[in-house]
Amino acid sequence: MRLLVLLPAFNEASRIRRVLQAIRQEIQGDLLVVDDGSADDTAAEARLGGARVAVHPVNLGYGAALQTGYRYALRHGYDAVLQLDADGQHDPTSIPGLLAGLSAADVVVGSRFLEAGSYRPPFARRLGMWLFGKLASVLCGQRITDPTSGFQAVSREALHFYAHERYPADYPDADVLAMVARSGLRLTEVPVRMLASASGKSMHGGLIKPFYYVFRMSLALMLVPLRSHRR
Amino acid sequence: MTQNQRIFAIIAALGTLLFILELVRRRRLKEEYSWLWILTSMTMIVLVSWYGLIEHISSLIGAVLPTTTLFIFALLFLLLISVHFSTVISRLSQQIRRLTQELAILSAERDGPAQKDHQSGDPRQRKDVAP
Numbered sequence: 003m004r005l006l007v008l009l010p011a012f013n014e015a016s017r018i019r020r021v022l023q024a025i026r027q028e029i030q031g032d033l034l035v036v037d038d039g040s041a042d043d044t045a046a047e048a049r050l051g052g053a054r055v056a057v058h059p060v061n062l063g064y065g066a067a068l069q070t071g072y073r074y075a076l077r078h079g080y081d082a083v084l085q086l087d088a089d090g091q092h093d094p095t096s097i098p099g100l101l102a103g104l105s106a107a108d109v110v111v112g113s114r115f116l117e118a119g120s121y122r123p124p125f126a127r128r129l130g131m132w133l134f135g136k137l138a139s140v141l142c143g144q145r146i147t148d149p150t151s152g153f154q155a156v157s158r159e160a161l162h163f164y165a166h167e168r169y170p171a172d173y174p175d176a177d178v179l180a181m182v183a184r185s186g187l188r189l190t191e192v193p194v195r196m197l198a199s200a201s202g203k204s205m206h207g208g209l210i211k212p213f214y215y216v217f218r219m220s221l222a223l224m225l226v227p228l229r230s231h232r233r
Numbered sequence: 234m235t236q237n238q239r240i241f242a243i244i245a246a247l248g249t250l251l252f253i254l255e256l257v258r259r260r261r262l263k264e265e266y267s268w269l270w271i272l273t274s275m276t277m278i279v280l281v282s283w284y285g286l287i288e289h290i291s292s293l294i295g296a297v298l299p300t301t302t303l304f305i306f307a308l309l310f311l312l313l314i315s316v317h318f319s320t321v322i323s324r325l326s327q328q329i330r331r332l333t334q335e336l337a338i339l340s341a342e343r344d345g346p347a348q349k350d351h352q353s354g355d356p357r358q359r360k361d362v363a364p
Contacts, residue, residue, distance in 0.1 A: 034341065036337065037337075049344070054341045054344055055340070055341060055344060056337035056338055056340055056341035057337055057340050057341075058333050058334075058336075058337050059333060059336060059337075060329075060333060062330055062333055062334075066330050066333070066334065069334065070333075070334040070337045070338060073334060073338060074338050074341060077338065167327060167331075171326075171330055
């Protein structure tokens with residue numbers, strides 16, 4: 003299987019090499035780092051770490067960075083994409099489990115809540131995850147425990163779906179999973195180990211962002227049943 | 234509506250129309266983004282100069298003063314223009330996203346074979362299979 007390991011990165015120069023090294027010890031596969039308009043040396047560090055680097059000249063957002071990787075993978079004939087965060091939160095030792103899930107599913111989501119050894123996010127965030135997980139579960143018609151997980155394995159079939167303009171540029175999580183399930187793609191969750199981010203910073207941090215996120219995600223989820231998700 | 238109100242309203246609407254047309258003539262404003270402005274100012278001119286029409290509309294929507302009708306119409310059209318711009322901005326950001334992604338993919342390909350790539354043939358001749 004031709005596998006592309008995809009890491010969207012934004013200002014991760016201090017960690018990206020270590021993360022790439024840890025991944026290399028775990029699996030064979032081409033590494034692609036999508037540098038989403040970083041101000042630091044993320045791109046250079048990633049090249050030193052042995053990855054190909056796709057550089058966004060401007061910051062587009064987490065979802066858009068992922069989509070750049072999906073489009074690259076499609077164009078270069080990869081069979082599957084394994085995506086994980088560049089900050090080292092996603093433990094590479096969980097990768098084999100994710101890839102094994104591809105034999106029976108198109109999108110394999112790594113869930114930190116199915117794995118006892120995972121780091122627990124703070125209460126407020128866990129509450130949000132739980133709520134959106136419930137909503138996504140209803141919309142998907144199957145149980146979703148970790149809707150915000152960016153630790154995923156994606157088959158070529160699903161890459162076509164993800165490369166479409168419907169893929170959100172900012173927060174691709176619960177709504178994307180709901181769209182995937184409703185489009186007829188097979189979706190499954192497997193346990194993965196996640197660690198606390200070393201810097202403690204999160205894309206959902208700040209004072210206003212969490213509120214915007216909740217509003218944004220509620221709107222997207224509400225629209226899921228009203229939109230068509232034909233592949 | 235007093236004579237002063239009518240004269241002022243006509244001058245304001247005509248001034249707007251001429252200003253927009255001048256911007257289009259000098260290519261500072263594209264035709265496709267000017268039509269709503271032109272429609273707005275022409276509606277205002279018609280409403281102000283045709284007193285029977287504005288009186289009729291006023292009684293129809295329950296407005297006491299014809300000036301209120303004028304304000305409501307101006308407000309409605311401004312709202313429409315704002316929504317129109319929001320859709321334009323959405324389209325533009327979608328296009329920028331696509332361009333940035335294409336540029337990033339090209340930059341990754343130009344990087345050279347940092348690793349063994351699984352591609353057959355020239356990547357530039359491959360078409361994106363995505364819809």
